[in-house]
Amino acid sequence: MNDMMVMANAILPFILMAAIFYFLLWRPQKQEQKRRKELDSLKRGDKIITIGGIYGTLTKVGPTKVKVRLAEGVEIEFARTAISGFQDAGADVQPEQLDA
Helix, strand or coil, rough: HHHHHHHHHHHHHHHHHHHHHHHHHHHHHHHHHHHHHHHHCCCCCCCECCCCCEEEEEECCCCCEEEEEECCCCCEEHHHHHHHCCCHHCCCCCCCCCCC
16 A cells, blocks of 8 residues: 555656646647638638627738728728637627617
C-alpha cells in the first residue's frame, strides 16, 4: 500500500503538467486553427456575423477586407478578421412589427 502511494505521488505532477499543457496551449491553438479555416472559406453570398454583432451578407471578399450588405443599398467594409462566424441557417427570424 505504501509503495502505491509513493508511485501515485511521483506520477501526479506529470498528470497535472499534461492537463495544464492541454488546456493552456494545445486546445486554444486548435480553436484558432478552426477559426482561420473558417475565414479562409469565406465566399460571396455567405451570411455572417461580425464581432460587433452586425448581421449581413458578404458581397465582396478580398484578402484582407470584405464588404457586407446590411440592408438594401447599405454596404460596409470590414477587416476579414472582424467576422465572428456564420449565421445559423435555422435562425432566420424576422423582426417583430412594431405598433406605431
